[in-house]
Amino acid sequence: xxxxxxxxxxxxxxxxxxxRQLDYxxxxxxxxxxxxxxxxxxxxxxxxxxxxxxxxxxxNLLDAGVSLQLARKAIExxxxxxxxxxxxxSLVMNGPKSVLTRSDGEVIDLMRQGQGxxxxxxLGPVVEQLDAAIHELRPAGxxxxxxxxxxxxxxxxx
Amino acid sequence: xxxxxxxxxxxxxxxxxxxRQLDYxxxxxxxxxxxxxxxxxxxxxxxxxxxxxxxxxxxNLLDAGVSLQLARKAIExxxxxxxxxxxxxSLVMNGPKSVLTRSDGEVIDLMRQGQGxxxxxxLGPVVEQLDAAIHELRPAGxxxxxxxxxxxxxxxxx
DNA sequence: CGTTGTAACTACGCGCCTGTCACGCCTCGG
DNA sequence: CCGAGGCGTGACAGGCGCGTAGTTACAACG
Numbered sequence: 001x002x003x004x005x006x007x008x009x010x011x012x013x014x015x016x017x018x019x020r021q022l023d024y025x026x027x028x029x030x031x032x033x034x035x036x037x038x039x040x041x042x043x044x045x046x047x048x049x050x051x052x053x054x055x056x057x058x059x060n061l062l063d064a065g066v067s068l069q070l071a072r073k074a075i076e077x078x079x080x081x082x083x084x085x086x087x088x089x090s091l092v093m094n095g096p097k098s099v100l101t102r103s104d105g106e107v108i109d110l111m112r113q114g115q116g117x118x119x120x121x122x123l124g125p126v127v128e129q130l131d132a133a134i135h136e137l138r139p140a141g142x143x144x145x146x147x148x149x150x151x152x153x154x155x156x157x158x
Numbered sequence: 159x160x161x162x163x164x165x166x167x168x169x170x171x172x173x174x175x176x177x178r179q180l181d182y183x184x185x186x187x188x189x190x191x192x193x194x195x196x197x198x199x200x201x202x203x204x205x206x207x208x209x210x211x212x213x214x215x216x217x218n219l220l221d222a223g224v225s226l227q228l229a230r231k232a233i234e235x236x237x238x239x240x241x242x243x244x245x246x247x248s249l250v251m252n253g254p255k256s257v258l259t260r261s262d263g264e265v266i267d268l269m270r271q272g273q274g275x276x277x278x279x280x281l282g283p284v285v286e287q288l289d290a291a292i293h294e295l296r297p298a299g300x301x302x303x304x305x306x307x308x309x310x311x312x313x314x315x316x
Numbered sequence: 317c318g319t320t321g322t323a324a325c326t327a328c329g330c331g332c333c334t335g336t337c338a339c340g341c342c343t344c345g346g
Numbered sequence: 347c348c349g350a351g352g353c354g355t356g357a358c359a360g361g362c363g364c365g366t367a368g369t370t371a372c373a374a375c376g
Contacts, residue, residue, distance in 0.1 A: 120276040198325080
């Protein structure tokens with residue numbers, strides 16, 4: 001009956017990770033399925049759209065060579081500070097410290113004063129990648145919650 | 159007696175890494191001492207100033223949460239593309255691909271078109287940190303090559 | 317030339333992260 | 347109500363990146 005959210009294996013395909021990664025991250029409290037946790041073998045984890053977004057951020061971080069340890073801190077920061085308008089923000093990490101920026105100028109300022117390496121994650125493209133993957137891997141007849149995704153008439157990107 | 163270069167333990171103090179890291183990196187071909195390699199127990203590795211620079215870049219990358227695997231690619235790229243004027247350049251990595259930039263504007267362009275995470279390493283501060291550490295940890299009586307530091311040598315490789 | 321010091325070498329093991337396999341359990345379709 | 351398949355789970359294996367401890371070998375000093 002078309003419950004809310006996304007199940008484990010489907011999440012893996014959408015985000016582009018392996019099931020073991022998803023499982024490991026859930027067990028180590030990186031990302032728990034916020035709709036429904038697993039209650040033993042045979043049950044199902046239910047991930048929300050926001051979960052997918054965070055997972056995609058992590059996936060991008062890992063692809064960029066960032067350690068999982070730093071990714072944990074990044075997600076922690078995002079959970080506390082990122083509001084609803086995701087697409088316009090960029091996550092900037094200076095070592096263990098994270099900052100959210102809304103314009104390019106802020107990034108330049110951070111570059112000039114920053115004494116270390118900066119890891120920059122533009123969140124706009126992340127949303128686009130995610131939505132594209134969801135639409136592509138969404139089998140017909142499973143049109144569950146349209147509004148879980150911040151609809152925004154996705155045809156902009158394609 | 160005042161041979162060229164820096165020895166292993168001293169390199170560790172200057173760069174801020176452990177001896178095991180230096181050793182491991184040398185054995186796994188990340189950074190070999192370019193002046194004199196080890197020839198068995200009791201011998202000494204001799205690192206050049208340029209080696210220290212690369213080591214410091216790696217150290218900063220690790221501190222920023224970048225994996226050693228990506229750091230290897232970064233160093234590889236730096237070796238091939240970074241010339242003499244180090245301080246004005248910034249290394250920008252987009253996943254496994256690296257680019258060197260000379261101005262802030264280039265970074266902005268990369269940010270806008272980049273589809274993934276950007277790792278930015280301003281090299282100027284790296285040089286400053288390195289020189290400061292060298293001067294601080296250089297005990298009197300060991301005033302060997304003052305000009306091993308960037309005296310803008312005519313040839314790069316030796 | 318023997319002793320001491322230092323630095324490189326070796327062996328062992330840990331923690332992290334991930335892949336693989338076998339196994340129960342729940343849900344769905346009939 | 348029953349069978350089939352999907353899904354979470356636990357156990358194990360394995361590579362990476364080191365830390366720790368002990369050993370070996372060169373170099374300087376007396």
